[in-house]
Amino acid sequence: MALRNILVVPDPILKKVSASVAVVDDELRALMDDMLETMYAAPGIGLAAIQVGIPKRVIVMDLARESEEPAPRYFVNPEILWASDETAPYEEGCLSVPEIYDEVERPAQVKLRYLNYQGETVEEAAEGLFAVCIQHEMDHLEGVLFIDHLSRLKREQAVKKVKKQARAA
Numbered sequence: 001m002a003l004r005n006i007l008v009v010p011d012p013i014l015k016k017v018s019a020s021v022a023v024v025d026d027e028l029r030a031l032m033d034d035m036l037e038t039m040y041a042a043p044g045i046g047l048a049a050i051q052v053g054i055p056k057r058v059i060v061m062d063l064a065r066e067s068e069e070p071a072p073r074y075f076v077n078p079e080i081l082w083a084s085d086e087t088a089p090y091e092e093g094c095l096s097v098p099e100i101y102d103e104v105e106r107p108a109q110v111k112l113r114y115l116n117y118q119g120e121t122v123e124e125a126a127e128g129l130f131a132v133c134i135q136h137e138m139d140h141l142e143g144v145l146f147i148d149h150l151s152r153l154k155r156e157q158a159v160k161k162v163k164k165q166a167r168a169a
């Protein structure tokens with residue numbers, strides 16, 4: 001396993017639409033292992049492949065609390081089969097937009113279909129933080145960041161702040 005470099009705004013690669021994965025094989029599992037390690041090291045709770053520069057429809061996630069055992073999850077070619085009309089706000093952040101947090105409103109419940117680490121098809125309902133996180137990560141597959149859901153002013157301020165941090169580092 002190896003740590004990958006996480007891209008941050010305004011890197012244009014983050015705007016790319018990711019391509020479907022043809023087969024879940026050992027090469028893809030190696031990518032997912034690297035992504036998980038990179039996410040844990042950051043630390044973060046979700047990461048899409050495009051955030052490490054790989055335009056594939058792959059997401060890793062772990063929503064376990066610090067006091068709980070790690071619970072890694074893998075989503076390949078995820079699709080939203082259904083989304084509730086009811087929405088809920090959540091203060092989101094993103095490893096590609098470091099130190100910026102703001103409220104985004106999304107459907108409160110979704111139903112998903114994806115391939116897991118073994119390449120098996122899974123259908124699953126999500127609500128709460130899981131629903132927030134999977135929708136946030138699936139946005140990445142379309143080249144959309146959570147700041148794209150904010151006003152233009154807030155988005156520009158966020159990018160400016162991240163650039164300033166990068167210069168200071």
Ligand code: NI
Nearest residue numbers: 093094095096
């Ligand atoms: Ni993100």
